[in-house]
Amino acid sequence: MICQKCGNEIEDGKLICENCGTDVQLIPSFEPEIEKEIRDALPNPYVDEEYEEGYEGEYGEYEGDYPEYEGEYPEYEGEYPEYEGEYPEDEGDYADEYADDYGDEYSEEYEDQGFDEEYDGELLDELDDFEDDEGDVLRQIALAVRQSRFRPLYIALCAILIIAVIVSAVYIAKLVIHDNSAEYQAQMGMEAYDTGNYDAAITYMDRAHTLDSSNADITYKLAECYLAAGQDENALGMLWELGTTQAYQLILGYYIKNEDFDQAKLILENCEDESIKIQYQSYLANPPAFSEPEGSYTEKVTLKLSSNTNGTIYYTMDGTEPNKYSNVYTTPLSLERGVYEIRAVFVNEYGMTSDEAYGKYTINLNVPDMPYVMPAGGMFVKPELINVKVPEDCTVYYTTDGSEPDASSQEYTGPIPMLLGPTDMIFVAISEDGIAGPTAEREYNLNIATLVDLNSIPLLMAQYNITTGKTIDPQGHDSKNNTMRYTYTINSAITLGDGIYFIVTENTVDKEDVSMKTGSYYLVDVYTSAIFKAEVNEDDQSLSLGAMLPPESYMTPMEILP
Secondary structure, eight states, X not given: OBOTTTOOBOOTTOOBOTTTXXXXXXXXXXXXXXXXXXXXXXXXXTTOHHHHTTBOSSSOOXXXXXXXXXXXXXXXXXXXXXXXXXXXXXXXXXXXXXXXXXOGGGTTTTXXXXXXXXXXXXXXXXXXXXXXXXXXXXXXXXXXHHHXXXXXXXXXXXXXXXXXXXXXXXXXXXXXXXXXXXXXXHHHHHHHHHTTOHHHHHHHHHHHHHHOTTOHHXXXXXXXXXXXXXXXXXXXXXXXXXXXXXXXXXXXXXXXXXXXXXXXXXXXXHOOOHHXXXXXXXXXXXXXXXXXXXXXXXXXXXXXXXXXXXXXXXXXXXXXXXXXXXXXXXXXXXXXXXXXXXXXXXXXXXXXXXXXXXXXXXXXXXXXXXXXXXXXXXXXXXXXXXXXXOOTTEEEEEEXXXXXXXXXXXXXXXXXXXXXXXXXXXXXXXXXXXXXXXEEEEEEEEOOOOOOOTTHHHHHHHHHHHHHTSBSSTTOBBSSOTXXXXXXXXXXXEEETTEEEEEEEEEEEOTTOOEEEEXXXXXXXXXXXXXXXXXXXXXXXXXXXXXXXXXXXXXXXOOOOO
């Protein structure tokens, strides 16, 4: 112990300083700094659970029980100095208590908020002096914060720190969750793709593909991103591996866009999905299809060539290789007789060339016989009917001007009246297969001894029509339709019974001078000029003698107008 007066060290147990004779002071003098350190170091009754129920307010009245001191108090043998001040009342705040005990130095220390206005901010230094065995460190820290004048700031900083930690934890959790979500990565990839950020799209979609490589949609979208970014090989590799209908469509679209039609054709030819082939058939050049199978035929063959889409078919019929300089198919091919080797290729509108189509056709036709015609020809003074024996399963056609007949010529349906004057008639039989046989030619020359002027017969018919009201003038204008007129021709003769008659054919001529037969015929006696109505047999179109016209109806004199 140190003497308070002279500083001499006093031995334990002695009450008087041997140096100066001053009594030993058992009650230490009050030193604010030491008091503050003691007070700060002791447990705060305001946070201690033992006193928590008896404390109200930040510095309010303490209503709890003070702990009882169980040690031994040292016996004081000196005289206690008399305390002349006023003791603090039981009730009141601590600021007043300290003001009474220690004077004005600390009267303002807790006056407003209980904070030391001259606190030097060395809280951390003070905390370093705490020892674990003196209490809960966290509680001591809380006590130090509570007693500091920066307490609100510390509380705010702590709150901000806690919120920041929570937000960071949530953000990190979301990052972890999103990074491991194939659906989220795919969504972000498509958003980047839509904005044209293909590199970012690939990054997201590749991550999604890593997380869910079995998802065909993600694989397809990743391939789309690769194509958009110009990484064609990566895209095509993934699409081929995917092998879906959608993948085939994207592959074909890629080659078609780059006009690599040969590769597109190869893909389509090896594609097993018929729906894709149908969808892209315009890009698929199939070989031309033949309407008839190759082989031997005994009748004419009409061969049609067809393709699967728009384009051009080139063909040859002699077995030579077709190319763009060969025949262009436009109408069916007529194979009539002999051996035909048909080779054809198809070139579609995109320039894709098909494989070659080939067919060999041998046509062994049954050629019709030559028609048998009677009479055999010559000079005639009396007309005879010309009869033709028609070959089986054939039709006979003929001409009267010496030209070659065909299926468009006059058809033989029955006996033909002999024409007046010299006539060169040619006949041909054509089978049902369109095969024409050899022709039969006959020359006839019919000269009839008659007193009738052939040029007068049309005039007589014109007079007859006017008399009966059929026409309105000698030119033969129809009384009901004056744009049409009637005309008459005489070019053949016929023998009926004992008489010989000129055959008069009635025609109509329209305003365009187009002439047509009306189907009405008249017969004029070559000796008497008597006119008869001709009866027509519906089956063979043969003529027979009908009623005679009254002579007064056509013999009345009239002026012939030009």
